[in-house]
Amino acid sequence: MKSLFLTAACALALFSARAQPASGGPAPGNPAAPDPTATPLDGGASLLLASGIALGLKKLRNRRKLAR
Structure with a gap:
């Protein structure tokens, strides 16, 4: 169930990470525009x-808890 949720979350993140039109890229005749x-x-x-880091610490704590 966790892997299904993680896959869905990653898919939603990919769809929302598209480039925005007119985001300040270089325009013709505008040499002061930032590098695209x-x-x-x-x-x-x-x-x-x-x-x-938080995930790694959690896994280490769980491993130590199981070793006791």
């Missing part, structure tokens, strides 16, 4: 890292 490949990696990457 410059993608900020701020909030999403840190949340992913934090959740991975």
Whole structure:
């Protein structure tokens, strides 16, 4: 059941992660526009890292609890 929920959550995340039209990309004749490949990696990457650490700690605690 967990794997079905995880698969559905990932599918929904993929559908919502589409590029936005008119998102500030370079326009013809606008040399001051930002580089279109410059993608900020701020909030999403840190949340992913934090959740991975939390999952790892949970698995370690469960393993120690079973060893007792």
